[in-house]
Amino acid sequence: MGNIFEDEKLFSDRRKNIIFKDKRPLDHRYLPEKLVHRDMQIRQIAKYWVDVLDDVTPSNVTLYGKTGTGKTAASKFAREQLIEAANNANIFVKIEYIRCTDYTTEYQVIAELCNRLGRDVPNRGWTKAEVVNAFRQLFRTNAYGKKLHLIVILDEIDILLDKDGDGILYTLTRADNISVLSISNYLDFKNLINSRVKSSLNDKEIIFPPYGADQLSDILSERAALSFNDDVLEADVIPLCSAMAAKEEGDARYALDLLKNAGELAHDENCKKVVSDHVRRAKDRIEHNKITEIISTLPLQQQRVLEAILTLTKQKEEITSGKLYESYTEISKKDAVTYRRIFDFINELELLGIISTNTVSRGRGKGRTNIIKLQCDETLLETALYTI
């Protein structure tokens, strides 16, 4: 038998895919030539960043907006543009994009920045102060011949601040020729910063409102033209995707996902066209995939918590935190984790949308009770849990 990737059927499927010509534009990370409906915001970023072309450190900038409103894309777009302009103007500027879900502490961010700027620094072992020093040294020693400007994009900064405090902003904003562009999903992320740092941050804010259904339609049409073959989309497909995503707080990522999955369904079923029914089923499929994905990557202890919830649900019991803990210790026997820890797990699971909680107070002698309910399909959870 030959290589499975060169299998004839697979090969020919790939060659003459009736539906797709190129799936990449449907990925939310794809950066198009032009970002529709984000002109304003990009221009604002440019307005602040342009200072760098006069050898002046730009203001710090903060982008706010819900998921899928184009914050990351806009900042990357601005980044490309500025690099190009700086090259032409012979200005030395580096723009480093850091996703704070990957680098979750001040140490890690600074170390990563050092590494990217060509100074090797270990992931562990050094003091925070040593790493910061090494970082500062990069600017002082003038290793590059001309003045170096650094712009750091901190995506999902709220995660970092929540975990490790605002030290990172303190160190970065203190430095002379560093400018920070932070991206946050929450408007209130500044509560995580103390006032001293806040004043040295002194940032300009740019809001990314959710996309409306019409705007989503424009985005989808543009990407669809690049990724689908001509005339395979029924006329109502894009409007439907847009309307559904508009309901999900104008999430463009979700809209793209819907469209892509609808296309894949159509392809798998050998249909010549993508129709609205595909979209509706794509929605279920995305939901389904998301949950199995989440559950299978959950740490062991949290899976056990879910298992406990599942068995209790089956027994038609009203699940309280106390009961849940009982059932949980039952399941995990020896290496059970403490009661306190369970609350963190419950919160995390709720945040992921797998369960819901509702506390009620029952008065004297009864205390408070937390009613926990499963928010996803029982059988789905069961298969996900036991087929790992």
Place this chain on the structure above:
DNA sequence: CCTCCACTGGAACCAAGGGCAG
């Protein structure tokens, strides 16, 4: 306004990974 249970915040602790000076 008391009471009981559910919940939270913070410090402390632990083990694993790693650097560095002596």
Place this chain on the structure above:
DNA sequence: CTGCCCTTGGTTCCAGTGGAGG
């Protein structure tokens, strides 16, 4: 090589706070 100090992610421990029916 050895001992000591660092970060990190996970946990435990403890001292609270909060809410509403009685």
